Amino acid sequence: MNKLQHDIDRDKIINSSLAGSLAHMEKARSPFENAIREREVPVCNAFIKSGRLAPVSFSQSGRVLEPNREIAASFPNSIAASKNRILSAGDTLTATVSGKRVAVMFSGGPAAGGHNVLAGLKHILGEGNTLLGIKAGPKGLLKGNLFEISTDHVRQILNTGGFNLLGTDRTKIEKPEDIEKVKIVCREQNIDAIVVIGGDDSNTNAAWLAEKLYSEVKEDGSGVQVIGVPKTIDGDLQLDDDLPISFGFDTATKIYSEQVGNILRDSSSSLKYWHFIRLMGRSASHVTLEVALQTHPTIALISEEVRERNITLPEIVDSIAETVIMRARKGINYGVVLVPEGLIEFIPGFTTMIDDLNDKMAQYKDDLSGKSIKDQLLFIYSKLTQAHGELLESLPDSIKFKLMEDRDEHGNLPVSKIETETMLSGAVRDRINELDSGIKFGTLNHFFGYEARCGATTVFDSSYTYNLGATAGSLVLDGRTGYMASLTALDRGAAPLGIPIASLLDIEIRKGKPAQVIEKALVKLDSPAFIYFDSRRKLWAENDLSNSPGPIQLWGPTSRQMPKTVALNREYDSLEFRFSGE
């Protein structure tokens, strides 16, 4: 095709005006990133006084949470102060608080909107107080790795995705010596408050820190306040009207919805593939449910339903195979199946069976060596507990083989590493061949994951997080500790709240040991969002009613939508959110 080619001058190219302007767009300075920094963020009326941003005060509301008594005993300071009551915002603070040094960190996996928490926090603290950023998460706090967040920093990160201004990690601050390290850092760097931006585990950690730093940290006997901010793309940190959703969920699900919508359109264009798509979400299926409501896939599996209705893996496979065959007979040889990442762990008995299998394969390593996979299976059935042996035996061959094959160098198969979408599509293929080998069934498997954690923040998430930051800052300036910032009434101006974290803790068995944690909010089968999904999904399976909801729009007529699951569950009248009262 070089037919009309001409000579190229390297220097001329590099020095062209276009090349020059491209080189100036590096380091988060794409036209898009430059433009979103200029966008104004809607602020709740609560934070506006005489046309200017101002922190609010809080008072205990009538809404009382019922703490786990056993746990409550471990949080005497926090519970005595909060009386397990949710704080609601009143007027703006009358006295000006100044001189506070507030440290903020990200904890756990990134989620879009984190930067705007910092922005809301910085702006509400105002010039009279200092905001310090803790580098690289809890580990950075232990090391005392802090720097002052300037207004220039905030201008750089406003409305942008990611956690990159600070970085993050997953270190837990639990051991007494770690708490001591934190106390020393707080004394040395004269920190008055710590804001922890994280998910359920990080907020559990915040509750601990709040209790342990309640008093006697500084030389004058005073403590250090600790405030949490609810983040997680999984959406499993929720508390009905008092915490409609964690931040990051809206952006992540809109990114996945774009991708899934595109695949749905591809499947109905190419007319030959069934796509099996695994979506991120460690346990709960909120992400999958939201994406299903946005896109109307052929099938969306919901882990909580599988567990609650005791649906076995062969039953799941059967039901997908039947849908494939039903559609094929109508001439529709394509479809999309959404698979929540956590599915495997919700299938009755599956996780313990895998553990048992891992153990027995290690124990009988020598007996198994040299055997074919079929013979290995025959050998191992009888070594498992009866229930586990029967469960393994009941699985489709392709799944059994994958469970034996996909082992790491230590011979283990961690549940989280199972490619559920590949396993399912293989099993469905086997089942279809048994039922009707004439059916065309081409498959493609996908995992949509990390690309949704740091995406360009939706208008919902950037507004929500800015106001969460302002709420967290207000809680600090109002002298509170052990609370998580929240907002309610997202469809009508939004109102700031403080939720006493210790009152949310419960005891859960983790890795065989009881742990005090915030219980994950799972999809409830009696929630409006699930009931609505349940009322439509048969139609979606039988016909092609799919939507391509498109990429996240920061401008234009469709930019102000909250998640559908949130609007349904909160019984709002529309999808449009409002963070200001006008």
Add this chain to the structure above:
Amino acid sequence: MNKLQHDIDRDKIINSSLAGSLAHMEKARSPFENAIREREVPVCNAFIKSGRLAPVSFSQSGRVLEPNREIAASFPNSIAASKNRILSAGDTLTATVSGKRVAVMFSGGPAAGGHNVLAGLKHILGEGNTLLGIKAGPKGLLKGNLFEISTDHVRQILNTGGFNLLGTDRTKIEKPEDIEKVKIVCREQNIDAIVVIGGDDSNTNAAWLAEKLYSEVKEDGSGVQVIGVPKTIDGDLQLDDDLPISFGFDTATKIYSEQVGNILRDSSSSLKYWHFIRLMGRSASHVTLEVALQTHPTIALISEEVRERNITLPEIVDSIAETVIMRARKGINYGVVLVPEGLIEFIPGFTTMIDDLNDKMAQYKDDLSGKSIKDQLLFIYSKLTQAHGELLESLPDSIKFKLMEDRDEHGNLPVSKIETETMLSGAVRDRINELDSGIKFGTLNHFFGYEARCGATTVFDSSYTYNLGATAGSLVLDGRTGYMASLTALDRGAAPLGIPIASLLDIEIRKGKPAQVIEKALVKLDSPAFIYFDSRRKLWAENDLSNSPGPIQLWGPTSRQMPKTVALNREYDSLEFRFSGE
């Protein structure tokens, strides 16, 4: 977290006003899809007469292509008519052409913008002519599976992604009996012209059809015109200024750029992963180059450079490992490596080595059975040709093992199935352990593919395709055949062109046989886009200069950008395109 739960009434939920409005948003009626249908598409001045859309006439320009003489002999009709000259548009057609029946089909993989080709075609043909849609690609033409595309259809699909109004497939119409079938369909359904929307192979097919249907198709001795429209997300259908890019490339690369930008932000937030990302693009690396220019990853491999500079796989692995170590020593334990899908086939000797390996493994099946992988390798080296044996032996262990393991049920390893990103990250890990085992190197592998073929069409692609459709329709009404519709001068109003397809054909060896095909436009190392990339990449490897260019915006300040590679290669002054002269 069920602490503030209340009773739910299923009927009330399903009959709520929100649920009702959600149910009305099904089947491509999301708020986004509804809104984009209302967007106006910019039209070139060439197509406007007295404020209304009007087809243009064409005349032969001074730009002459040099056909392959051997091939030219097979296209006597087409070449006699075109004289190998590119057609440029003149005034709008003076005589009104009516009564024409034009059939249109999609061919090959989907690409965003296809629907707007139909829209431009329908509108330019006007009410006096009939547009017929061929269902499910070339196969549908052979079956005579056609329907009339109405203005209602066009309203439904305007600006939406995908090929779903018609569907597509990859059937080739080459055999004399297939040409006969097409002639019968044309006679029976009284078709005057066929528009083929497809990539290089589909346009090759269009050239064939044009030649074979040149005359004596209808009872009156007349022929059927055939016009091509250049589609492919790979961007490998280009002809310098006369065809700056195929449609679908802009949307696909903007979708990948969003995803890669998000991953780059995730990597600099989580501070612990190297992401290896394989991007679609069967042969050419245009997609990877464009995404690299949009996002500034740590490393982007370009297949054409690997082939042209004779870079071996161990050299690629070494160079990535060195960058990982260089960054780690600066405290940067993360990065992103872009890997073009076609890379493997460009590594000197790799493809023939795999073929040889497949053959020999089949031949010595019995000798290999029961052997460990290491022993299998030791056995097979000497069976390969000396060059292949040496190449295989030179590869990192992890790659050798993967090449032996990843075989399908027939024992084959098709090159297209090699997960290059996984192979590379494994090999880089081995190399780093050899060089400096103290380096932290966590990896995540991704393949970004199908989600970019049917995405919400960018403003560039929807404008480009609408005008390509109007160009194709004008070529039909002007009585032309054997041309591909194109547009030039995309930065200054755009001008319609017709490119004689037969003049583009060349002979290429495919599956061991000579085939007449349009030569794929590969990335040229002396092109401005590559030279610019080359001038920046060292900086991107050493520092974090990454961009998150964000999701495709249909509204707002950043919606009117063409691909960077196109703007650079065409030496435009800015990224902004203009499809109207005002």
